[in-house]
Amino acid sequence: MGNVQQADQKLDWIYSLLLYGLGFLLFWEWLRPLSVISNTGEPEVFILFTAFLFLMSYFQIPFWLSFPIKAIAMTYALHSLFFPGAFLEMIWFKYFLSDVGQNIGLMFDTSWGELSNLFRTLLFFILLWLISYLMQYWLIQTRRIFLFLVVTIVYISVIDTFTAYNADVAIIRIIMIGFVLLGLLQILRIQEQEGVTFSKGRFPVFWLMPLVLIITFSSLFGYIAPKAEPQWPDPVPFIKKTTEYEEGSDAKGNGISKIGYDEDDSRLGGPFIEDDTPVFNAETQQRGYWRVETKDVYTGKGWDVSLPDRRIFEGRTDRLYEESVEVEGLDANVSMSGNVEYDFIIHPGQVTDVEAPDDVQLVTNVVSGKVFTQKLADPFVLDNYSLSYERPTFSEKLLKEAPVEYSQDIRNQYLQLPESLPERVSELAEEIVAEEDNPYDKARAIENYFVGNGFVYETKDVSVPDQDEDYVDQFLFESKKGYCDNFSSSMTVLLRSLDIPARWVKGFTEGEYVSTNGDYGEYEVTNNNAHSWVEAYFPGVGWVPFEPTRGFSGLADFVSDYNEEGGAEAEAPEPATPEEEQPQNQTQEDEQQGSSKGFSLSLEWTIWHTIGLLIVLAAFVVYAFKNYKKWIKRFFLRKYKRRDDSKALSEAYFRLLWLLELHGIKRGDGQTLREYAVKVDNQLGTQDMKVLTRRYEENHYRGKPSESGWNEMKELWENLIKKMQS
Structure with a gap:
């Protein structure tokens, strides 16, 4: 039974990694046009922050831990965009709080046009935070992503039509990622709804690989194949013609600008x-x-x-x-x-x-x-x-x-x-x-x-x-x-x-x-x-x-x-x-x-250490997530090892129940302690939980507290905790 459980956990790990990875790549397509359609100078900061959010969701960090970590990452990202100098020089934080307070007042006054760039960027980071949660809900809970895929295609198509962003390759990427994601989710729904299982917990490679090959071949063939001319006239010139002031154009159709300083020099020329x-x-x-x-x-x-x-x-x-x-x-x-x-x-x-x-x-x-x-x-x-x-x-x-x-x-x-x-x-x-x-x-x-x-x-x-x-x-x-x-x-x-x-x-x-x-x-x-x-x-x-x-x-x-x-x-x-x-x-x-x-070093920190900080933080979170249960168990082993009073058995028993819940062996509603003890022994392959439960009941319900009771049961209690660690 232990081997089957480990195989299922491995399969779930592969499923989640694929779902979150493909979901992030799909959402990345929303961020790629930022540098073209807006004056965003460092879109990579938003991409890295989004990747960090998906990573945190993938490891399912508890809310009490993930919320402050995400908030710190968001604050650091804002600092890297708007504030020179080192992150730990907290003088900038006073300006940040003051700006947020002023802009909240502007929001209540409905003065949306007066919001600062810093506050608008903060709102955008919060939006990315919410979308990362929605992606987790769509991918893991509902197994539905079709609507988001359609909206993504429409968004990229509009951006490609009315801006300088070239989405030729982006459309191919979206179709390939989206269809593979839809296929994987369909496989998971079949498995969950119909009770289909894969032999020995193996990942359904023979199901998914043909789908990936078909989608890849079809997309590449469609991209390189010759294409017919559009059957409908391009609406963009008509829209521009009806909205632009035509007196400001020369004979060649080039817009005539007024002389003056302009920050954008990427396209020079014209009268x-x-x-x-x-x-x-x-x-x-x-x-x-x-x-x-x-x-x-x-x-x-x-x-x-x-x-x-x-x-x-x-x-x-x-x-x-x-x-x-x-x-x-x-x-x-x-x-x-x-x-x-x-x-x-x-x-x-x-x-x-x-x-x-x-x-x-x-x-x-x-x-x-x-x-x-x-x-x-x-x-x-x-x-x-x-x-x-x-x-x-x-x-x-x-x-x-x-x-x-x-x-x-x-x-x-x-x-x-x-x-x-x-x-x-x-x-x-x-x-x-x-x-x-x-x-x-x-x-x-x-x-x-x-x-x-x-x-x-x-x-x-x-x-x-x-x-x-x-x-x-x-x-x-x-x-x-x-x-x-x-x-x-x-x-x-x-x-x-x-x-x-x-x-x-x-x-x-x-x-x-x-x-x-x-x-x-x-x-x-x-x-x-x-x-x-x-x-x-x-x-x-x-x-x-x-x-x-x-x-x-x-x-x-x-x-x-x-x-x-x-x-x-x-x-x-x-x-x-x-x-x-x-x-x-x-x-x-x-x-x-x-x-x-x-200041050159400080600037270099702002650029490159953004990536380094996120990587180190992610590595720490992964390490803590994988080991925090082990740390908690070691803490309680040390705490009760030297206890010899009459209350130690009751307290240690309830700590054990909490650790079992944390380990994934949950006590059912209405389940007695003895029934739960049988379930624990079956999953851990021991007889210790039943013995420990009987001694706890004697100590607690029959009025037979004994200082020697905990010393006698301590070895069983420690064995159960060590079994959970193995």
Whole structure:
């Protein structure tokens, strides 16, 4: 009988593992489109949290233990998404509780649109928690999953039709997973309802494998087989045509946008119209470009940032220039106009200090250098702030003599190019710099290349590359008409094709002069001043700005040489009229120093230790779940081993009844102790429970308490507990 019971338990274990595994894979399809249809930056956190919930459900951890563990995991996930720094630094928890309290009040006021991103994410985690419970109910209790499968197919179909998410492979996965799951549940229902058993508790491989093979073959055949053209017209163009404002389209059907700063640069190109809406006013000692961020990944259609992670801003941006570069310390005051709401700092260069209210937290992206402002872990628009920064003067001698040996980190990050980039782009770069012998002169040659050679600054008649066209290649060889994004992207790609590290910079030009107040000049910056430019990296110097856009002049200062004391011999030869340019934040080098290194470790914890923490926590839960019964039994063995009083037998007997229930030998309703003792002895293969029960009844009901009774029965009591452990 013991062998049969063990075989049944093994079979149940395999069933549950398959059901939960397939159920999680099916629910995973709901989470995959998050990064496409929303602004969710780290969907893997939600996927890992969901996997952890399914794991907890699979092991059927008691509620009193699983609830706090899940709550801690959810809190850690929220911390990894919204709060820089270490999880154990509980200062962030105060902000979290305050934010939750405020948002609960907003919910009672039905102010749904004002809920913070942190609170909405908390609600989403709770929703995932509830769905994991429902999945357990559907899979284990009711054995019904068809309705959820149908809803999943409808959901993915709608997402595929009306968004950029491509669900071709997702539909195949859903059909295969769903049908296998339905087949397995049907097998289990037949077994439970009809009383069908499988020989020696073996898993029904001969039932399930043909089903899996048929579903796999049918799905793959349907995927690769030729398909007829749609019989019904596509409704999406009609819907878009009836809902879009058609006056904002050009002759080619490309939407015309207003100029201005936009966070999404994944798809560049197309015309725009000017917009003189004020963005901010700045008082500064020297005019210059206002930078926001850099981007390092060129996709062939636009730009992206390789890492979205953030860390606490230490009061200064990462080093842009090496110590060999002469810098001048300057101050600036920025006042936002209120027409736009930017939850980030706009600054003229390498920031050394930012004066902001104490309750406003500054965090920075470690790759782009973008400095975000937040309050209670939620994006916050800072209307006024003051900052100190450093303005460089570059030595052309140092730049020309800069070595060409770059660190591996620089090469990996800032020489990236897509494999689809046409070869003629690199061939053009080699042709442009054929007469130059150092990276600086090569960069100047590429910068000057756009002055002639048929390139025109244009904002209206600007093409959008086709699906199979590269953005830079189309501009360099086909249209030769565009604005700053075209020129700056092209120069960055040309530099990278020559193995010169470069990156794309976004921000604003200096703006329009308004007035003078002592040593400070006031400038008004509008959406028309939005701009992009290029930075190239030179070892020993740092990141140097270049301005390839026609009609714009960079405001960086260059001198022909340095004197022996290290001072500049000459002033910058290019006075430059309006427009934008200033270097950007570098991240990877300064992270190796001082406090930045500490925050780099903290950031690394936020990313990778999310997975590590969940794995360790899951391993601990599994280990505790498998051994907690053994620990409890050992505890009671030690507790009653030295007891010799008259009450020990009664107390130990009731503890034994509780342990038997925990072990799975349950006492039936109305079952006497002697009847239950027979059941226990049959299942454990002993006669001890009947003897112990008779002695307990004598001791308890017949009024014959004896101090020696427990000592005589202790061995039987211990034997029964040890039998449960075997």
